Amino acid sequence: MVSENRMKAAKGLSAFKLCFLAACLVVGTADVYGGGSGRKEIDVIPQVAVKYDRAGEDRIPVVVSQQGLASDPVNATYIIEGSEITLKDGYSEMAVRPDSATKIRTFALGDMVEGDLDDDGDEDAALLLVHDPGGSGTFYYVAVAENVSGRHRGTNGVRLGDRIAPKDLRIRNSVVIARYAERGPSGPMSTAPSVEALLCLAFDEGKLKALKPLGQDEQILEGRVTIGHEVRSFHACTRKTDYWLSGDSPALGEIMARYERALPDARPYTPLFMVLVGTFLEKPSDGLGADYAGAFLATQLVAVRPEGNCVTKSEQNR
Ligand SMILES: [Ca+2]
DSSP states (O other), X not given: OHHHHHHHHHHHHHHHTSOOOOOSOOXXXXXXXXXXXXXXXXXXXXXXXXXXXXXXXEEEEEEEOOTTOBSSGGGOEEEETTEEEEOBTTEEEEESSTTOOOEEEEEEEEEEEEEOSSSSSSOEEEEEEEEEOSSSOOEEEEXXXXXXXXXXXXXXXXXXXXXXXXXXXXXXXXXXXXXXXXXXXXXXXXXXXXXXXXXXXXXXXXXXXXXXXXXXXXXXXXXXXXXXXXXXXXXXTTSSSOEEEOTTOTTHHHHHHHHHHHOSSSOTTOOEEEEEEEEEEOOOSSSGGGXXXXXXXXXXXXXXXXXXXXXXXXXXXX
C-alpha cells in the first residue's frame, strides 16, 4: 500500500512541479527573498531543544520540550481537522474505527519546501498533505514543520480543498504560498479542476493560518513597529524611513495588542519586528502623523517576529 501511495504521490508531484507564477506576493520584487527546496539531512539530534525569545535587546534562551518533536518533517505529527496524524516516512494509515476495514490515509505529496518561517535563523519546512478520510473526498492541506534545534514539530493543516490540483508550493517573506487549480462554484466533481487559485499562509504563534486574499495595492511587508507616547510607526525593511501607522488601519487593534503582549516590560519605543499586509498612503495633513514621510494602512497582521530584523534580510538578498 505504501508503494502504491508513493506512486500516487510521484504522479501528483510531476504535475505539482509544473509551474509557479509569482503572483501572490505582490511583495514588490525588492521584497522577495528566501525560500529553497529539497530535503534537509539531519546529522545531529541535540538532546535539549533551545529556542530564543527576545525581550527588548535581550535574547533569552528557552528550553523547549522534546515532546512532539520528530527527526524530520515526514515523520512529524500534524493536526488534520482536529485529529493528530503522525506520519511514518511520509505516510499514515489507520482504521476509521477499531472494527472497521475503512482506512484513513494521509501522505505527504511532493517535495517539501524550506525557508525560515519564524525568523529564528533556522530552516522550517512547508509541505502538502493529502488526506483521504475513507469517504468519497480526497482533501489537500498545507502544513508546516517548525525547526526546533534540528528536530521538527508539525502544525495544524490548512485545507486547500477536495480533489484540487496542486501546482506549486513556495516560501517568500516568511509566507507560504500554495498555488493550485480548483473547480468553479458550480463545477461538478466530475470535471477537472481548472480555476487558478492561490492561498498565502503564515506561521504565527505556533500555528499555520491562511491570510485573506491581498487587495490590488496591498503588499506583504516586514519591518519594525514602534508604539509609544505620540509615536505609532512602521519602518518597512524596503523603505528608508518610518511611516505613520494609520489610525484607520483595520489591523491596528491587533498590532497594538500584540506589541503590548510581546514587550510588556521593555523600555519605551522599543521596535518590534512584524510582518504586515497593507498599503502606503499619503501622510495625514495634520496631527501626529503629519510629521512622517507618509502613512501605512495595515490591513492584516501576518506575524510577530521578535527575532526578526531587516539586516538579516538584506544579507539574504545578496
Ligand atoms: Ca525558523
